[in-house]
Amino acid sequence: MTGVAAIAAGPLVEMTGVGVFRSGRWLVQGIDLEIRPGEIITLIGPNGSGKTTTAKTAIGIVRPDAGTVARSDDLVVGYVPQKLSVDRSLPMTVSRMMTLTTKASGVDIASALERVGMAHLRKAQVHDLSGGEFQRALLARAMLRRPNLLVLDEPVQGVDFSGEIALYELISELRESEGCAVLLISHDLHVVMAKTDRVVCLNGHVCCAGSPNSVAASPAYRQLFGARAAEALAVYRHQHDHTHLPDGRIAYPENSGHGHDDGHDHAGCGHDHGEPHAHAGETGASPGNKAAHDHA
Numbered sequence: 001m002t003g004v005a006a007i008a009a010g011p012l013v014e015m016t017g018v019g020v021f022r023s024g025r026w027l028v029q030g031i032d033l034e035i036r037p038g039e040i041i042t043l044i045g046p047n048g049s050g051k052t053t054t055a056k057t058a059i060g061i062v063r064p065d066a067g068t069v070a071r072s073d074d075l076v077v078g079y080v081p082q083k084l085s086v087d088r089s090l091p092m093t094v095s096r097m098m099t100l101t102t103k104a105s106g107v108d109i110a111s112a113l114e115r116v117g118m119a120h121l122r123k124a125q126v127h128d129l130s131g132g133e134f135q136r137a138l139l140a141r142a143m144l145r146r147p148n149l150l151v152l153d154e155p156v157q158g159v160d161f162s163g164e165i166a167l168y169e170l171i172s173e174l175r176e177s178e179g180c181a182v183l184l185i186s187h188d189l190h191v192v193m194a195k196t197d198r199v200v201c202l203n204g205h206v207c208c209a210g211s212p213n214s215v216a217a218s219p220a221y222r223q224l225f226g227a228r229a230a231e232a233l234a235v236y237r238h239q240h241d242h243t244h245l246p247d248g249r250i251a252y253p254e255n256s257g258h259g260h261d262d263g264h265d266h267a268g269c270g271h272d273h274g275e276p277h278a279h280a281g282e283t284g285a286s287p288g289n290k291a292a293h294d295h296a
């Protein structure tokens with residue numbers, strides 16, 4: 001059966017056996033994907049593996065040629081596409097950009113910008129924004145619709161590593177404060193792996209899916225990502241045996257044998273000091289913490 005149906009309760013989106021056929025080939029095939037309220041799902045996979053196609057099909061921008069897509073009656077999507085039709089070189093304030101495609105009151109715009117930490121940049125020119133600020137403005141724009149599903153296609157493009165962590169923090173906070181589900185498309189395994197509830201690894205079809213740990217351990221994932229998979233796995237599985245002081249240094253109990261306080265004593269942690277790393281399940285993968293853990 002091919003088609004689009006509405007579902008009253010349960011998942012926000014349920015894709016079953018979905019395929020998309022264009023220009024004489026299947027772009028994706030046999031996609032089963034369920035998006036439940038409030039969860040963060042990350043789509044990963046090589047370039048051209050069908051991540052954007054899958055996300056667009058989930059929210060109805062692309063029509064499937066096989067399978068079914070059921071959407072909840074109350075689904076409201078906030079979508080930040082990978083490529084934007086906004087020309088950043090044109091003179092335009094952040095406020096104006098927010099309302100290019102959506103009507104919103106000044107109060108709503110101010111509130112959305114406030115939620116992403118951009119209230120002070122309401123009148124700034126879009127072309128003056130940093131990469132991270134621009135992505136925040138796009139997030140605020142998507143939040144104007146009060147979505148219960150945020151779809152973010154590569155939201156950290158043009159953003160440096162610490163900005164990337166801050167953005168993932170923000171997305172995670174928005175999920176908490178707004179109660180929305182998040183479908184995230186990402187190339188970044190290190191940070192996303194520590195944040196997401198469920199990972200779906202694509203390569204024209206679903207290679208593997210599940211918790212970050214189970215996906216990282218799956219042979220299909222390792223085959224697809226090769227050496228990088230091992231790195232990401234090491235990062236994700238890193239166990240915390242210490243707490244952090246407010247300035248990011250590591251606090252060890254007295255007489256623990258951890259003599260120096262320069263924030264770099266990780267004996268017994270099993271750290272790979274060649275790689276920056278995040279901490280499993282740690283909501284505080286903040287720039288401050290990150291600074292204390294980069295050993296490049």
Ligand SMILES: Nc1ncnc2c1ncn2[C@@H]1O[C@H](COP(=O)(O)OP(=O)(O)OP(=O)(O)O)[C@@H](O)[C@H]1O
Binds near residue numbers: 023047050052
């Ligand atoms: N409308 C279309 N017609 C024909 N081919 C298309 C169409 N849209 C996408 N494709 C092709 O389908 C494949 C999957 O594209 P998609 O953008 O979904 O991949 P992706 O995993 O998001 O890639 P990336 O990581 O590079 O953004 C690519 O080879 C792309 O060129």
